[in-house]
Amino acid sequence: xxxxxxxxxxxxxxxxxxxxxxxxxxxxxxxxxxxxxxxxxxxxxxxxxxxxxxxxxxxxxxxxxxxxxxxxxxxxxxxxxxxxxxxxxxxxxxxxxxxxxxxxxxxxxxxxxxxxxxxxxxxxxxxxxxxxxxxxxxxxxxxxxxxxxxxxxxxxxxxxxxxxxxxxxxxxxxxxxxxxxxxxxxxxxxxxxxxxxxxxxxxxxxxxxxxxxxxxxxxxxxxxxxxxxxxxxxxxxxxxxxxxxxxxxxxxxxxxxxxxxxxxxxxxxxxxxxxxxxxxxxxxxxxxxxxxxxxxxxxxxxxxxxxxxxxxxxxxxxxxxxxxxxxxxxxxxxxxxxxxxxxxxxxxxxxxxxxxxxxxxxxxxxxxxxxxxxxxxxxxxxxxxxxxxxxxxxxxxxxxxxxxxxxxxxxxxxxxxxxxxxx
Numbered sequence: 001x002x003x004x005x006x007x008x009x010x011x012x013x014x015x016x017x018x019x020x021x022x023x024x025x026x027x028x029x030x031x032x033x034x035x036x037x038x039x040x041x042x043x044x045x046x047x048x049x050x051x052x053x054x055x056x057x058x059x060x061x062x063x064x065x066x067x068x069x070x071x072x073x074x075x076x077x078x079x080x081x082x083x084x085x086x087x088x089x090x091x092x093x094x095x096x097x098x099x100x101x102x103x104x105x106x107x108x109x110x111x112x113x114x115x116x117x118x119x120x121x122x123x124x125x126x127x128x129x130x131x132x133x134x135x136x137x138x139x140x141x142x143x144x145x146x147x148x149x150x151x152x153x154x155x156x157x158x159x160x161x162x163x164x165x166x167x168x169x170x171x172x173x174x175x176x177x178x179x180x181x182x183x184x185x186x187x188x189x190x191x192x193x194x195x196x197x198x199x200x201x202x203x204x205x206x207x208x209x210x211x212x213x214x215x216x217x218x219x220x221x222x223x224x225x226x227x228x229x230x231x232x233x234x235x236x237x238x239x240x241x242x243x244x245x246x247x248x249x250x251x252x253x254x255x256x257x258x259x260x261x262x263x264x265x266x267x268x269x270x271x272x273x274x275x276x277x278x279x280x281x282x283x284x285x286x287x288x289x290x291x292x293x294x295x296x297x298x299x300x301x302x303x304x305x306x307x308x309x310x311x312x313x314x315x316x317x318x319x320x321x322x323x324x325x326x327x328x329x330x331x332x333x334x335x336x337x338x339x340x341x342x343x344x345x346x347x348x349x350x351x352x353x354x355x356x357x358x359x360x361x362x363x364x365x366x367x368x369x370x371x372x373x374x375x376x377x378x379x380x381x382x383x384x385x386x387x388x389x390x391x392x393x394x395x396x397x398x399x400x401x402x403x404x405x406x407x408x409x410x411x412x413x414x415x416x417x418x419x420x421x422x423x
Contacts, residue, residue, distance in 0.1 A: 008194065010313075023347070033386070038385075048134070049241065068229070079172075081173030082170045082171060082172065083110075083174065084164035085167065087180055087380075088110055088135070090220035092184040093182075096182070097371055098185075098189060102141060102226040103141070106137070107137045107155065109135050109176075111165070112166075117132070117168070118156050118161060120156065122139065126143070126145060129142075141222070144225045145186045146186070146280055146283065147189045147228070147283070148188060149341065150183060151183065151185070153183070154179065158176075160176065161175055181250075184357060187229055188271075189283055190228060190229060190230070190231045193229075194283075195228055196208045196234065198262040201266070201289060203263075203412070205300045205319065210234040212235045214233050218290045220254050224287050224290065224291065224316065225287065238299075241320065243245075243304065243316075245418060246258075246340075249340060255342060260379055262412060263276045263282060263412070264342045264411055265411055266286065269298075270285050276342065298410040299318045300319075301414075302315075302317075302414050302415070304416045305329060305378075305395045305415060305416070305417045307421065310387035310388065311326065311328060311329055311419075313325050313395060313397065313405070315408055322404075323404055326398075328388065328390040328391050329391055330391050330392060331391070335419050335422040336376055336394070338419070341414070342413065343372050343414075344372065345369075345371040346371070346411065349368040351366075354392065367379065367380045367402065368380050368402040368403055370409040373415075376393045377395070378394070379402060380396070380397055380399050381394070383396060386398060389422060395415075395417075
């Protein structure tokens with residue numbers, strides 16, 4: 001029933017139905033119509049508050065409505081945008097030189113980085129993985145960069161760039177404002193480490209032993225590459241007895257002729273161009289050879305051609321003398337130059353051609369040929385005698401001695417010419 005109908009009904013009820021009999025005095029407060037209406041209204045208001053639902057309750061029995069404040073759940077308030085992400089530092093620093101190519105690349109930001117954030121890019125690209133630890137983002141290479149490599153790091157920014165954890169959570173802000181680019185250059189590999197590896201493989205006349213605790217597992221490619229930049233501590237030990245003319249030319253940690261000979265020997269064994277220089281290809285093959293144990297199979301040979309009369313050739317192999325023979329070297333018009341040189345070309349047989357000092361041409365058949373300096377070679381040549389200056393620059397041996405020497409004088413073997421030049 002509507003409220004107005006209920007009110008009229010209350011007004012027309014017979015007196016006999018009222019709670020107070022006639023003549024007994026005024027009705028009680030509870031029985032008054034106004035009081036009952038007020039009580040119902042108050043009860044309705046209580047119901048409104050208890051239910052927590054917004055409705056309109058009547059403020060008076062006359063039916064005029066007034067709004068009652070609603071009690072409702074608080075509406076969701078949008079979260080503020082996260083602060084912009086800022087790059088704090090990069091290691092290696094921009095423009096750095098001589099960097100160890102196996103070192104991690106580390107970035108630090110002003111806030112923790114989101115796990116789903118796009119990662120920086122490295123060029124040239126190499127195998128490895130990125131790791132996020134709070135404000136730090138790090139690239140850990142699987143192996144690393146080779147020597148003398150310029151590396152460019154690109155850190156993405158803008159709407160599709162790197163983002164903070166707060167920005168990812170809020171759904172707004174937290175991004176790196178713009179893309180950042182940094183570059184650095186790796187260093188040169190260590191000459192000392194080159195010598196250590198060549199000695200390990202048997203291409204030098206001594207061994208190398210690491211100090212306790214500094215040994216490197218050859219199968220660990222990253223550790224081996226790192227040592228190429230920063231060699232471990234250790235010592236070289238000569239194997240056998242070699243003359244002063246060889247030992248005096250050795251310089252640990254500095255380039256020298258023993259290195260050149262060893263590199264040529266290594267290049268020859270691995271089918272490479274023999275230039276005696278440790279370029280990227282040589283280093284790559286050298287590290288692979290160490291990892292797989294591809295040792296030198298020829299041993300180490302050193303020869304001295306002494307031009308002091310009577311002239312002689314002495315051959316050392318793996319630290320001991322294996323041959324000593326009389327020889328002939330160059331005349332004054334075409335001398336054999338003093339110095340130390342690695343064997344770079346070999347023939348079992350050859351017709352050697354050239355020009356005599358008088359301008360005539362020659363074409364001589366020779367055997368067991370090992371070239372060491374330009375057109376000068378150790379080889380057999382038929383002479384009636386040996387022991388003085390008779391050749392046009394070559395070191396001539398008798399047949400039996402030449403045949404014996406030739407297998408020892410492999411590629412890279414060093415030949416020292418000493419004594420008075422020409423005769």
